[in-house]
Amino acid sequence: MRHLVCPVCSGAVYFENFSCIACGTPLAFSSRDMEMKPLVGQHAALACANRTGFVCNWATADSEPLCPSCRLDEVIPNLSYPDNVVRWRRIEIAKRRALVDLLRLGLPIVTRRESPTRGLAFQFLSNMLAAHPVKTGHSDGLVTLDIAEADDSEREARRAQMGEPYRTLVGHFRHEIAHYYWTLLIQDSSDLRACRAVFGDERDDYQAALKRHYAEGAPPAWAQHFISAYASTHPWEDWAETFAHFLHIVATMDTALQFGMIGPRRAPIADPYREADFDALIRAFVPVTEAVNEINRSMGQPDVYPFVLTPEVVGKLHFIHMIVRKAADAHAREKRGGLQAA
Ligand SMILES: [Zn+2]
Ligand SMILES: [Zn+2]
Ligand SMILES: [Zn+2]
Structure with missing residues (x-):
């Protein structure tokens, strides 16, 4: 940041x-x-x-009552329950962080208004009030978040139960938004074949893959090939976990540079979100993760960065970097064209 x-x-x-x-x-x-x-x-x-109730601190423009982040909300938590106001606040903070990643990367954000069936939107639901079980996930641009994830104790219980080293609200947003970008940037594009070569064939039965994962767990050598155990479930989840991880990398690198944790000699990078040299980004990132983990251990806290970047995982991240840069360049050209036309 x-x-x-x-x-x-x-x-x-x-x-x-x-x-x-x-x-x-x-x-x-x-x-x-x-x-x-x-x-x-x-x-x-x-x-x-x-801004009422300290839910959002963003500015709005173009005589829109809601800011660009809040405009993406399709369903907000039921605020007649006072605890939901606190949950919603936490959820929106994490969402705004993830949206800043997308804006800084220069990625297009197609709203539901622009594309009612595939645009990006969010619904924040509670299992306490729903007729059907609420599951955090993504479907055709619509991201669902189970608002219980905003309770630290609940999220931590789920993290421990799933045996995950990392589970956060911002992580959920980055992961689900990654699914949205698969449909926007890969599904109907000429990069689909290359994407399959990197992540595998997404036409594999998704429901069967999920069932297998929850019954048997990840394959023993998953860490060689995947950024997380969950990424081994299915090519879609590998894409989403890796894409989310790319966002973790650029966001944390940006903060490290902005706060002077690494100087220009160690990291000759002006803006990690726009860095063209992927190898330089990773080279500069690894020492940052080592430092922040040691800082946390010094305070007796769990590691900030509980991940290992193997060569295969770095290769997948490189592919995401390529796709993101391509999409950002195309989006910039589109915006320039739009301005000229106007
Ligand atoms: Zn002041
Ligand atoms: Zn707002
Ligand atoms: Zn997913």
Whole structure:
């Protein structure tokens, strides 16, 4: 995440802040400019309607009541239950982080308004209130999140039960959004064949693969070939886990660079989200993971980065990098074309 500052007093502010800690100016994050804007004064930004209840701290524009993040919500939690307000707040924070990844990468985000059957949208559901069991997942652009995942104790219980080293809200968003990008960038594209060569054939029976995974677990040598045990389930899950991991890498690298954890000599990278040299990115990333893990161990906390990057996994990440850059370039060309036409 970028090092954000207050536009009034230049004090440090964080992505989640609603106002400047130093001077008290109410602030909103502009996803267009990737910076904090004041909500008062001559150049005041417009706050998202979900600022009420401290759910969202983004700015909105174009006379839309909701910001670009909240506009993607199809179903929000039932707020007549007070605990759901807290859950929703946590969920939206994680979602906004994941959306910033996509915007910084320059990826297209097709909304439901633009494509009612395949656009990206979110629904946040509770098992307590649903007629059918709610499962976190993705279907034709619609991402479902079981809001129980916003409870630390519940999520930790599920993580332990599944034997996972990593389970977070932002991880869920990055994973489900990755499925959306498979349909947007791979499904009907000339890269489908190359994608199958890297991740396997997604026409394998998906339901049978899931059943097998939950009955038998991952194959013994999964760590050689996959970033996580779950990635070994099916080519779609391998894609989603690897794509999500690519987002973890660029997001953490960006923070490490912004906060001066690595200098330009060790990492000659200006912007990890736009870095063309994939090998340079990985070379610079590995020492960062070692450092942050040691920092956490020094505090008696679990590893921030409980993963191992094998050559095969790095190869898969390289493919994702290639697809992302291609999509971002095409999207930039499209936007330029649109501007010229207008
Ligand atoms: Zn300030
Ligand atoms: Zn909002
Ligand atoms: Zn998945």
